[in-house]
Amino acid sequence: MTTAATHSAQAGRRERKKQRTREALIDAAFTLFAEKGFEATTVEEIADTVDVSSRTFFRYFSSKEDVVLTYQEDQFQALLEALAARPSDEPVITAMRNAGVAMMRACEEGEFGLDPEKFICIQQLMDSSPTVFSRSLEHGQKKQVEITRLVAERMGVDPATDLRPHVAAGAGSCAFRAAFDVWIHGNAPLPRAERLSDLLDQFFALLEDGINYPAKAG
Amino acid sequence: MTTAATHSAQAGRRERKKQRTREALIDAAFTLFAEKGFEATTVEEIADTVDVSSRTFFRYFSSKEDVVLTYQEDQFQALLEALAARPSDEPVITAMRNAGVAMMRACEEGEFGLDPEKFICIQQLMDSSPTVFSRSLEHGQKKQVEITRLVAERMGVDPATDLRPHVAAGAGSCAFRAAFDVWIHGNAPLPRAERLSDLLDQFFALLEDGINYPAKAG
DNA sequence: TCCAAATTGTCATGACATGACACTTGTCGT
């Protein structure tokens, strides 16, 4: 009787069990990270919390940092889709602006499996843990090639011979980094008063206006 | 009799000995990295080559990656000086372009204690070793705040309230990253046919022209 | 020459990460 209901969602129960273990590991990890910080939390603690062996942890994640970066991957995919969906007559920076801000707002609203609380936690981890930070930068830089490809398509040029898609994609990435940096380190009166997405929007607006200050008269 | 001659250069002979050990470690490290790659080289091997203990290695460098990043620090300092030396009426991107290209050329010419051979080796290490790559990105991102400060000074604005210096500095950084990326992964007919400094120059030229393709008619 | 400080070696420790192999559990055909 239960077969239909039990197998309901996807394929097999093995898959579901794996999925549950994975999510349990992520939850346990973030809880511990929030409590004691990233460095102070050991893989063994995370695994023990879920009652699996450390070895199993590394079968799900290739490193401790990988747990945190999981979400970044989802966000990046969402960004790619949003960018691809922008009308093709939009200038590239404008398209990246719209796609990027939309994605960031979605994060803040708790899109993806990402409660706002966890969103904040991730940002703090980035700031407080050098290894998470550097791995995140690496991830972003590696993914930038896909952005470059999309931008090149949009421009109708070949990224192997035309440098413009590279510089546009790079500028877009820099907007994200700069927004994050200002948002987290900003010595504004009220730290974190602005939403990260608002800052991102402002940065992209500046990119649209041109950056070689002072602007050439003409 | 020997006191004068012995103490000659700087302070004490202890300092000189330390300096020699440090350089020996760097040389040994790069030799081994070039032979067997970064990951395959252990700290113990490096230390053994110089005939010191592994523990001593970590008294000179806080990590294995640190050996490679040593030069980046010098390069960055040179970049800062070059940027500060640019005439203040130059637009910021142009100033970064001139400073950056000059610095990069200096590297290629073997400036700093950096034989061209070692320069190439470093670039390859960046590409082949994820940890070196990510640590390098981290270093660059952290140092970007100083660029931002210089740019803000040049613009005569406060980086705490004006986002423009951040975006300009970020765009500059992205030019370096993009140039490196294209240079190393470039599927151009002749890989590495162009000098990295030439690529960097081209990227900055694009930044000067504006990046929101297609350019707004007007 | 002898003292004090700086440097190094040795030892111990802990965490990350991976390979090998045996064991358990889910899956699927009959």
Added chain:
DNA sequence: ACGACAAGTGTCATGTCATGACAATTTGGA
């Protein structure tokens, strides 16, 4: 429902990075 096969897990062993503690050595200077 049973059993073969595959997938996932635990255990053990191993190697490397990195750091703290303390003793031994070397150096600079009085």
